[in-house]
Amino acid sequence: MSHPERRQPADETHPEILPKRPNAAFGAALRARLLEVYDSDRADRLVEGITAMVATRRRRHPGRWVDQSDVVLITYADSIRDRKGSTTPLATLEAFLAAHVGDAISTVHLLPFYPASSDDGFSVIDYRAVDPSAGDWSDLDRLARRFDLMFDAVINHVSRQSAWFQGFLAGDPERRAFFHRCDPQADYSRITRPRALPLLTAVETTEGRAHVWTTFSDDQIDLNYETPEVLLEILDLLLFYADQGARFIRLDAIGFLWKRLGTTCMHLPETHALIQIMRLVVDAAVPGTLLITETNVPHADNVSYFGDGSNEAHMVYQFPLPPLTLYAFQTGDARPLSDWAAALEPPRPGTTFLNFLASHDGIGLRPAEGLLTPAQIDAMASRIEEVGGLVSLRTLPDGREAPYEFNVSFVDAVSAPGDDDAIRAARFQAAEAILLSVIGVPAIYIHSLLGSRNDLAGVARTGRNRSINRARLDFETLEEALAEQTSLRRRILDAHLSLLTLRRGRSAFHPNADQTVVPAPRSVFSILRSGFGDRIWVTVNVSGEPVQIQAMRAALGFAADTGLIDLIADKAVAHPREETIRFALGPYQAAWIAAD
Secondary structure (H helix, E strand, O other): OOOOOOOOOOOOOOEEEOOOOOOOHHHHHHHHOOOOOHHHHHHHHHHHHHHHHOOOOOOOOEOOOOOOOOOEEEEEEOOOEEOOOOOOHHHHHHHHHHHHOHHHHEEEEEOOOEEEHHHHHHHEOOOOOOOOOOHHHHHHHHHHHHEEEEEEEEEOOOEEHHHHHHHOOOOOOOOOOOOOOOOOOOOOOOOOOOOOOOOOEEEEOOEEEEEEEEEOOEEEEEEEEOHHHHHHHHHHHHHHHHHHHHEEEEOHHHOOOOOOOOOOOOHHHHHHHHHHHEEEEEEEEOOEEEEEEOOOHHHHHHHHHHHHOOOOOEEEOOOOOOHHHHHHHHOOHHHHHHHHHHHHHOOOOOEEEEEOOOOOOOOEEEEOOOEHHHHHHHHHHHHHHOOOEEEEEEEOOOOOEEEEEEOOOOHHHHOOOOOOOOHHHHHHHHHHHHHOOOOEEEEEEEHOOOOOOOOOOHHHHHOOOOHHHHEEEEEEHHHHHHHOOOHHHHHHHHHHHHHHHHHHHOOOOOOEEEEEEEOOOOEEEEEEEOOOEEEEEEEEEEEOOOOEEEEEEHHHHHOOOOOEOOOOOOOEEOOOOEEEEEEOOOOOEEEEEEOO
16 A cells, blocks of 8 residues: 555654654663563563564554543444445545545544454454455545554454464464464453353364353454464554554553453553553554553543553543443433533643544443442433433343443433434534543544434344444435535534534544633533633533523633633623623523633
């Protein structure tokens, strides 16, 4: 694949970075991390192999950190298809974004676009190929000319059909240690299970029957990182993705990486050490490439993947945001969301959160543990079912079942039975205003950008709950819906574009600008974002009733001699010298208050 000129060229503030040749300091730091995982002989062999790998990389990479112009679109490569087949899905996606979205987004997160055998791409057959049904590397090359790209590194497991696992089955000496051979009689009771499926899968090899570790399904075989060659392969893969244009690399299901019986096999020290090795190598070989960890777990475990702020993930997903925002709109009560935001420690420089409300997965509930009560979550589940959504359950250690994930379009999730499209759009866009306001980088799922509803036909077709929010859209049908100015899709897309245009010009929304919760009525989410010479007071009414807002100018830090306006409504809310700021928020209204 050729490497086009990047969308964000170097400048005096963000010069391009040329990788440095590995030196003694790099080797020493690398060996220290490797010794946390491997014995000295294997560590020394890995230092030699990794150093040689890094030394071959001489491509310049943009040395830019994220700012308020960074907005991620989450999409499958084939989320939008041309029924005529005249263009590939990747080319169709590029054409659609160019026509309807433009520079409102900066990054396209392409969910796994590799050949895969199941789980909508997350059971990868070939890490280094583009699924021919989606397009080819030239399509990605063209997309990278317009947008930054995020790739998924699905490196906890591979497909049963992959060459690696087929080699294991055939007794290939280079692959026989790539996977775990497990004793089916051992005690696995403490291991965290994300799905109610068997942990071990029996397979027939040329050496007889073996039981392999399968965290997610019998088609997704976990890799064995105790084998140094596995780590070498994966490190080379990460550099390959960066060379193909990935500015961001998402480390999928990374918390499961290392296995040790007698533990939960989650967030183990060896897993953190492996991520530190990945970070060290990426920073040296492809500087400017950012790592994002995907760990759908309670907050304290999630933010542990920042490491010391410089040695693990650049960004972590903000998993509590979706369930807490949903609770606010279901109940008209923003207090749990506000309390969580007030307790949130700001990320260190060089790190930040990736915020989202919806994705290809459901709304995870484990991150809400300790933030919402079981009774509150049960009530939310009932409401989800009322709007046509589904509730996925997990089995607790005592054998009881509890909600694990809500499978629903976020448009429907925040709605109520009987809502018309105008109310549905208002509720949803108020929720999206929260997403675009909180500290971090916002990520918008394509079905949120386009106002998609529950795809129950998709669930019936696949038998999988998550298909409810993974519909593939026909390009012509989508164009027809957007041509109708009062359609739900048109309303929601236009509202997004308006907010995104406002947001990109305000440095108060920089991912590392300060965030402070401002006291407000229970039905209002209220924060002050400030920094980099800018200040915005965000207020969002999560209820269907109008509410009066009041705050002291001095407490918000606005200068006395400036008028204040609501950027969204484009109208004045306070004149210069007014000490008390008072205004009304209508049902499901958001306001961004700034100096005029």
